[in-house]
Amino acid sequence: MPPQRDASENGMEILGWAKKSRMLLLMTEQWQYGSDASDRQQVLAIDAGSGMVYEPNLEAMLEERKGKQCWFRVTDAGFSTDKNVNILVRANFSTFLDPDESEEDIPPAKRCDDVGETWSFDFATGEIKRVGNTESLQIFKK
Helix, strand or coil: CCCCCCCEEEEEEEEEECCCCCEEEEEEEEEECCCCCCCEEEEEEEECCCCCEECCCHHHHHHHHCCCCEEEEEEEEEECCCCCCEEEEEEEEEECCCCCCCHHHCCHHHCCCCEEEEEEEECCCCCEEEECCCCCCECECC
């Protein structure tokens, strides 16, 4: 009998290291086969010395869009240039549509603007804020 496979799959990409740090940054993605459920992305920072894992709350990027049918896709991530270990996440936001919907089916007040944003997640304080898209992502691959 062949081995059974889960109806879900996972993917992982190592993005790189913070300069002069033990912090490794990676992105994961999980998706469901045969389901209308959207996939789930995560960005994780791992302290290679202690094994501590920090997972920024990416859903917080949707807080100011409450009441709208918004979703996002992470396009890139890195670390900020300041002394603190801030994780920067770039994401594209758009209106979430069910498979049988078009954007015209969604009332204009519930639509999400198609926009790219950069968000900062402060590892030390837990502060989450939107920052300028010109913020440089620091990541080292060696």
